[in-house]
Amino acid sequence: MDFALTLQQEVVAAIKALYQIDFEANKVSVANTRKEFVGDYTVVMFPLVAILKQSPKQIGNAIGGYLKENSSFVQDFNVIKGFLNLELKTQLWADFLENAYANDQYGNHPKTNKNVLLEYCSPNTNKPLHLGHIRNILLGWSCSKILEAAGDHVIRTQVINDRGIAICKSMLAWKKFANGETPQTSGIKSDHFVGNYYVLFETKFKEEYEVFQNSSEGIKVYETNKKANQESDAFFKDYKNTYFNTYSALGKEAREMLLDWEKGEPNTIALWKTMNEWVISGFNETHKALGVDFHENYFESETYLLGKDLIEKGLKEGIFYQKEDTSVWIDLTEEKLDHKLVLRSDGTSVYMTQDIGMAHIRYEKYKMDSLIYVVADEQNYHFQVLFEILKKMKEPYAAHLYHLAYGMVELTTGKMKSREGTVVDADDLIKEVIQEAENEAAERGDINALPVEAKKDILTKIGMAALKYHIIKVNPKKKMVFDPKESVDLQGQTGPYIQYSYVRANGLINKINQENWQSEKLIPSVLEPQEKDLLIQLYDYPNIIKEAAADYDPSVIANFTYSLAKSYHKFWHDLPIIKAPTPEKDFRIKLSILVKHVLQHSMDLLGIPMPNRM
RNA sequence: GGUCUAGUAGCUCAGCUGGAUAGAGCAACAGAUUUCUAAUCUGUAGGUCUCAGGUUCGAAUCCUGACUGGAUCACCA
Structure with a gap:
């Protein structure tokens, strides 16, 4: 039984009895009564005025009076302006409370037999998690819990981006400059340890780039390639990627490392494994502190070749088309999207290919009815395209794809930029909020007498509640401004x-x-x-x-x-x-x-x- | 430039499937504790809901347009 729905029907019955008119139930607006008025539920009379040709007040009094007499629900009523406020019988509330207070499952809905696969938190393994990941993680976790309470069965997954040029940068810096240092010998949390070498790479690269900019070769590059009136600084900022891929010695070494990795060169693979293990064990600690887990992790190193066979199949079916240079595309102009590449001319796959393949193998394993990606809204276009492609491929779950796009987290001082060192680190933040809880508790003194462990447990819960609530209370779709003080x-x-x-x-x-x-x-x-x-x-x-x-x-x-x-x-x-x-x-x-x-x-x-x- | 998205109090946010006088918190000020824990409660002050039109009995909410901010538009991931 639902009070609001029942009242809706009773109002319809009252109208029928009083005026001999059939009024559609869904046109009767029943809402909770606002706090400043007496009543539990409010029915708006205005839509009835034109039909019944009476004042809202007259109609309200008539319906209210009828319900008070005839309804087993309504105890009393009042009419203010065009609003009929209804008060339910105390017995109904008492019955509700009597049933609910003893029900330890109150809030949980019956099982739906729906399988939902949810992907959240997809970190790169070259540096530790930051505030943006925290928003992602909290949203993903909370969504999974909410769907479970609504009756669905949820499979939580994570994709770990453990390959590519970024991790090679960390690896290279470690190889060149670490002298065998490890997280154990240095006492640094292992993901931060690897992140430090990523930063070190960027520092060394920047030094190298500056030397180049002042060399005769660099000056020549600037003079030949600059746009009209472009200052040297501006030019070299734009030129950075090109420099990395052409003149840079460090860039060359990093790219060679990536090639070695792809060839499976044993030393490179060994180092890659070691450093990834460091990072991932660090991530696990952070996940534990945040109280979240995953049923399955997907590693990009194992999935990045997926999807090619599906593209080949789709090509035969005419879903995709091939250009003269043998690259493969899909035409989504009818969906107002554009043409999108799914296989390069050298036959290798792109991100999209991989996502298509991964969705497919997930279905083979879990037969999910629905697939949800918790990913920042900067990737909206990517997911629109991905979803259209999966629909065209007639994947069974394609009608129930959802991109939970959350807005980027900004600081009061502006955007977070890893290059400018304005990123808020996840572990630091966690430490900080717990410390603040401790300061506050010490001042109050209510729990001072507790044993250390019990106290620590409480302070952790308080600090984490402050942090998590502050982030999760904001509508995910909106970008949020994060003030550490708040x-x-x-x-x-x-x-x-x-x-x-x-x-x-x-x-x-x-x-x-x-x-x-x-x-x-x-x-x-x-x-x-x-x-x-x-x-x-x-x-x-x-x-x-x-x-x-x-x-x-x-x-x-x-x-x-x-x-x-x-x-x-x-x-x-x-x-x-x-x-x-x-x-x-x-x-x-x-x-x-x-x-x-x-x-x-x-x-x-x-x-x-x-x-x-x- | 195309597409998407947002704009509500000094700040951070609710309200947006149209309904009563637009709400919270923070910050500011003034109060409440012999009581089941004051990490609480009460009050004061703070608004051109970006702007202009339109639809409607009724618009912060829906539509159109403008302004401002953000994202995105790679044989990157």
């Missing part, structure tokens, strides 16, 4: 604020358990607005999950949870619970039990664990 805030609309409301409920429940509280099933004669506010939100929760799942949008949950926590804080402040008289006490304890469950459940969907005290 991310460690523990007051206001934050993760710790929500945790604290949970801790309050938890403390209360511990206390009544010690008193051996037993449910009395008595119903208060009147529900306070603070109680109603909680009930309406709690009642809504399963729908909120459906909505978040349908939109792939964790921020829906984040906003809901904050609102619930806020209402509980107010409830706590305004009304006695344990000290209330019997029917109220009983009711408010059950309310607290359900609030506690829903807070915990919804925060779990965001990947945020709750502390028992703080």
Whole structure:
């Protein structure tokens, strides 16, 4: 039973009885009543005015009066302007609470038998994870949890981009300059260790490039290739890639290393394996700190040749076409996209080819009904093209592809640019928020007496809640501005604020358990607005999950949870619970039990664990 | 230039499948604790919802156009 839907039908029945008119149910707008008015649900009268030729107030009073008399749902009503506010019978809310508070599955939907494969966090193995990855990881994880709560079966996967020129740069710098140093000997977290050599490569390359710019050869290149009136600095900025691929000695060595890797040269492969293991074990530590995992990792080194056979097949079927130079393309101009290359003229594959192949092998293994990619919105075009191609190839899951495109993370000082050293490192950030939680807790002193381990557990939960909530509360589609100072805030609309409301409920429940509280099933004669506010939100929760799942949008949950926590804080402040008289006490304890469950459940969907005290 | 996307309080964000007086948090100011933990609660102040048209009983929300910002448009990944 759904209150809003039932009311919708009852309004239709009332119109029929009062005016002998059939009115379509879906044209009756039923919404939660706004807080400043009395009532639970509100029906808008305006659409009826033209049809019934009466004032909204008259219609509202007529329908409200009819429902009060005839509906088993409606206790009372009021009409303000064109709005009919309906109050449900207290018994209905009491029944809802009675069922829900004892249901430890409240919020979880029945299984759908739908298999969803979700890909998130696709790092390169040449440097550690940063803030952008954190947004990706939190979104991917949370989405998977939300879909599970909505009843789907979710397979979480990651693609690790472990080959290519970038990792060769790290490898080369290590080989030339490390003198055998390792993460173990240096005591540096292993992914940072590899990242440092990537930076070192860039530094050495920059030095080399500067020498070139001042050499006679460099000056000659500038004079011959510059655009009109182009300054030397501007020219060489643009020329950097070309320099890397032509004159640069380091560039040449790195490219040779890539060729060696492709040939399978044993020493290169051995070094590549070692450095990738370092990076990946570092990633795993960060994933653990963030509380996320994957069912399967795909390594680009094992998948980058995939898809060629599918292109050949599609070529025969006429999905693709071949140019004179033997390169293979697809024409997507009818889909307003363009022509897109899928195989180079030398027969090698591109990124798109690989993605086509990977989607295919995933289907062979998992038979997923739906495939979701959590990737930044800079790749929107790529995924549009990929999805069109998969549709044309008639892949079975092609109708249920989704690119969860999230906006880039910017800093208050501007964009993050690895080259300019303005990237916020994931591990540093995690350390920082936990430290901030510790500072704050030390000042308060509430948990000072706890054993070290228990304290550490709580502080980690608080710090991570601050960081995660700050990121996940923003609508994924929008780019976000990240202010480190705000991310460690523990007051206001934050993760710790929500945790604290949970801790309050938890403390209360511990206390009544010690008193051996037993449910009395008595119903208060009147529900306070603070109680109603909680009930309406709690009642809504399963729908909120459906909505978040349908939109792939964790921020829906984040906003809901904050609102619930806020209402509980107010409830706590305004009304006695344990000290209330019997029917109220009983009711408010059950309310607290359900609030506690829903807070915990919804925060779990965001990947945020709750502390028992703080 | 083509395509996509965003613009709401000083700042960070909700609200966008059209409904009541556009909401939170932060920052500022003023208050509340003999009480189930004040990481809380209450109040004050802060708005041309970028602009101009249109549709509608009703527009922050839908449509059109402009302005501003972002992304993308490689035989890169």
